[in-house]
Amino acid sequence: MRTPPPRLLLAASAAAAGLAVLALVPLSASGLVDPLQATQLALSAVTLAIAAALIANVRRTDGKALRIDARTKRQEAALAQTGSDLRRIATTLDDLAGRLDDAGRDRVRHVLAALGEDRMELTAQSGRLAGLDEAVTRLNDATRETTTGLADLRRAHDRLATATGVQDLADRLTDLAGTVRDTRSAVTGTARQTYTQLEALVDLRALLQPRAPLPPLRGWAASPDVLRLLVGRIATARPKTILECGSGASTIWLAYAAQRFGGGHVIALEHDERFAQSTRDLILAHNLQDVAEVRHAPLTTWTDRGGETFPWYDVRAVQDLPEVGLVFVDGPPGATGPEARYPAVPLLLPHCASDAWIVLDDADRPAEREIAERWLAEYPELAATSHKAEKGAIILRRTHG
Ligand SMILES: C[S@@+](CC[C@H](N)C(=O)[O-])C[C@H]1O[C@@H](n2cnc3c(N)ncnc32)[C@H](O)[C@@H]1O
Numbered sequence: 441m442r443t444p445p446p447r448l449l450l451a452a453s454a455a456a457a458g459l460a461v462l463a464l465v466p467l468s469a470s471g472l473v474d475p476l477q478a479t480q481l482a483l484s485a486v487t488l489a490i491a492a493a494l495i496a497n498v499r500r501t502d503g504k505a506l507r508i509d510a511r512t513k514r515q516e517a518a519l520a521q522t523g524s525d526l527r528r529i530a531t532t533l534d535d536l537a538g539r540l541d542d543a544g545r546d547r548v549r550h551v552l553a554a555l556g557e558d559r560m561e562l563t564a565q566s567g568r569l570a571g572l573d574e575a576v577t578r579l580n581d582a583t584r585e586t587t588t589g590l591a592d593l594r595r596a597h598d599r600l601a602t603a604t605g606v607q608d609l610a611d612r613l614t615d616l617a618g619t620v621r622d623t624r625s626a627v628t629g630t631a632r633q634t635y636t637q638l639e640a641l642v643d644l645r646a647l648l649q650p651r652a653p654l655p656p657l658r659g660w661a662a663s664p665d666v667l668r669l670l671v672g673r674i675a676t677a678r679p680k681t682i683l684e685c686g687s688g689a690s691t692i693w694l695a696y697a698a699q700r701f702g703g704g705h706v707i708a709l710e711h712d713e714r715f716a717q718s719t720r721d722l723i724l725a726h727n728l729q730d731v732a733e734v735r736h737a738p739l740t741t742w743t744d745r746g747g748e749t750f751p752w753y754d755v756r757a758v759q760d761l762p763e764v765g766l767v768f769v770d771g772p773p774g775a776t777g778p779e780a781r782y783p784a785v786p787l788l789l790p791h792c793a794s795d796a797w798i799v800l801d802d803a804d805r806p807a808e809r810e811i812a813e814r815w816l817a818e819y820p821e822l823a824a825t826s827h828k829a830e831k832g833a834i835i836l837r838r839t840h841g
Pocket residue numbers: 660661662663685686687688689690691710711712715770771772773
């Protein structure tokens with residue numbers, strides 16, 4: 441059971457004593473209790489209250505003393521713990537000090553060793569410096585000699601420049617370098633062009649398989665790339681009549697194409713009797729006489745509507761032409777007169793089919809470009825397409841009319 445707190449005990453005792461005294465006063469006054477006994481009883485109650493107060497006071501002091509004692513014990517324990525911690529820290533510090541001592545000794549040993557090595561290195565360096573010093577002296581001597589040599593050389597160069605024209609030589613070398621550059625670019629272009637033409641020739645040979653030897657292409661003759669364009673047109677449009685201005689190797693290739701695709705007929709105009717004959721010989725050699733013919737048509741003067749005159753194939757050679765599906769303008773040669781090929785369109789367009797192609801070779805030449813421009817200006821129904829070929833080619837077609 442819990443003991444009541446001392447203050448409560450004291451208050452209860454005082455209250456009980458007070459009540460006892462208060463009860464005894466009326467009892468004694470009424471004569472129910474003897475005043476002496478009442479006085480004794482009151483004194484006893486007060487004595488009891490005082491005793492209770494004393495006991496309560498003792499108990500309070502006792503409680504305080506116990507609490508102080510407990511606190512003292514806790515502080516003692518804490519102190520003991522702190523003492524133990526301090527001892528442990530002291531031991532750790534001792535240990536650390538010992539280790540620091542060891543580390544310090546090691547460091548000193550290392551520093552001493554390093555100092556020793558440095559001293560040896562310094563000795564070696566000073567030896568090398570001595571060697572370097574000698575080398576610098578030798579270098580200085582050599583530099584002096586070289587300077588003298590260069591001065592001699594410069595004097596010799598000046599003498600040479602005046603004596604043999606070194607400047608002249610340098611200029612010629614610069615020119616030569618330019619020529620080499622141009623030559624290299626030309627060689628590269630030629631190699632590329634050769635490959636393109638070879639490729640076209642291989643194509644033509646594979647497709648048409650000529651039965652006898654053929655004269656070379658390019659140069660005076662048409663190039664393989666423009667022949668491939670013409671053969672391609674024959675293969676797709678299958679024209680019944682193919683007209684060529686200027687005979688030669690091209691006549692044979694066109695005849696093979698006409699024979700292979702659709703059975704068209706090739707008519708080649710040739711102003712020079714010798715070349716007319718040699719082309720006829722070729723036609724026979726390739727057994728193409730049923731497919732191709734050469735019409736010898738010497739150059740005569742043709743006058744246009746404006747009165748301008750041109751030497752061109754004798755027009756009688758083209759008067760009986762059936763509807764022409766493909767015209768190859770590769771003659772007369774430019775040497776026969778300015779705008780030698782101009783009459784081709786005014787004279788041949790009336791004989792052409794509505795879907796005919798007129799192919800002008802050598803279109804990279806300024807004269808041929810001018811002819812094409814004149815055709816386009818005078819015949820608005822024509823449209824032109826440039827074809828990338830070794831000598832340039834222009835394809836003209838009717839767009840209307
Ligand atoms: C540009 S050539 C074209 C010949 C033909 N279209 C060809 O591709 O083989 C035009 C004219 O040159 C002439 N010709 C042909 N072969 C020749 C040659 N080897 N040397 C000089 N002129 C030639 C002919 O009169 C021919 O009509």
